[in-house]
Amino acid sequence: MSLLSLRSMKTDIGQYAVLHDVSIEVPEGGVFVLLGRNGAGKTTTLRSIMGLWQPSPGSVHFRGQDITGMHTADIARLGIAFVPEDMGIFGSLTVEENLVLATASGSFDQDRLQRIYTLFPALEKFWTKQAWSLSGGQKQMLSVARSIIEPRDLILIDEPTKGLAPSIVDAMAEAFQDISATTTILLVEQNFQFAKRLGRDMAVIDDGRIAHAGTMADFVADKALQDRLLSLSA
Template identity: 55%
Template sequence: MSDPILRLEGIHTDIAQYHILHGVDLEVPRGAVTMLLGRNGVGKTTTLRTVIGHWQARAGRILFDGAEITGAKTPDRARMGIGYVPEDMGIFSDLTVEENMTLAAATGPLDPARRDRIFEAFPPLRTFWRSPAGTLSGGQKQMLTIARAMAEERRLYLIDEPTKGLAPAIVSTMAGALRDLKRQGASILLVEQNFAVAKALGDYAAVMDDGRIVWAGEMQELATDAGLQERLMGLSMEAQ
């Protein structure tokens, strides 16, 4: 990987008195989907939040498109072209879908062409454009969460468990939207527990355990090697 869009070098992150990341080394290839996998509680969400700047790394370096951003504030990282989709959605329930999208387009009005691409990816958002976001179903709220990150051009998307708890039809819609993002040239770092989704979407994978990356390589290699899955994650994920 000669020119990754994101590189983490020896990242250590603490939350209160807890040492969560223990020297994370990770490279995210440009224009591809990289799956960040592992059991619950091993540091995947903390890794994403450290990249976007919600938590500051205590040691190590973060390089985005060749520039060090380790000490940068979250708004500055967003302006550089990093979008973050949290697991807890983070939408404004009392505002309409349109108002949520308007707030997400921080540099100016939402571009109509971009809005139409979002409608193509997530048709329910067109239907409920003027409705309060709090009235949406769980799957529709997750669509809005991802759409908010798409409100402006992003070079890197950090997405935390977008399909968790969703019906298969909604999962399929999500997967299609993420494929479209990749076709448009975006790079994606995606935390996902659904191995079928990871296998279908991922170009590369990195597996975490105890706050470290313990394996990294092509998703196809992990997806076709049940023994490797069991060794890294304690179970054959082909059964998932």
């Protein structure tokens, strides 16, 4: 059984049909990458999974349970976290306060906190700093840290490398590799070099429909397919 299944999912935003017929099977473990050109429907797919937008018709199943139509908070309680493209952090709060708000109890498991410090040392250094004062890369680290401060089965991450320096991108790739050893990641990413470094399985969405799905290794080996679906030549 797949960890996450999207079945014939259609999502309208206002009068616009964004997703037309999206079906994806995300296996448990590792990184599943959703690729596609700008405006193809990648972010809408993640937001539909989280209940921020409601697919109709179609369905979303998590560990075999139909979660279509559930409130976002209830979906999160099942063990799904969402790291949005805008990072979703609170600029006026400190790093510590941002992480406290991401917990259910208002307190930290110290082992998990130490793991975050290991993955993102800057967060320990700037623990008492307000989030607005962090660099773009540090804000992204905080956003990801919020998603793993408590145990999760699945993390949805939207465009985490956008606007980041190459050194930060490398650090983020290493962190994601570590996280994916225990938590499945569904990653939306435009940086193909980053995506192919991490992805085990993948799909390409085009004009609101799944145009291709398979292993990342097979997709990387097929330059013609990359160019046709993503206008890539490398």
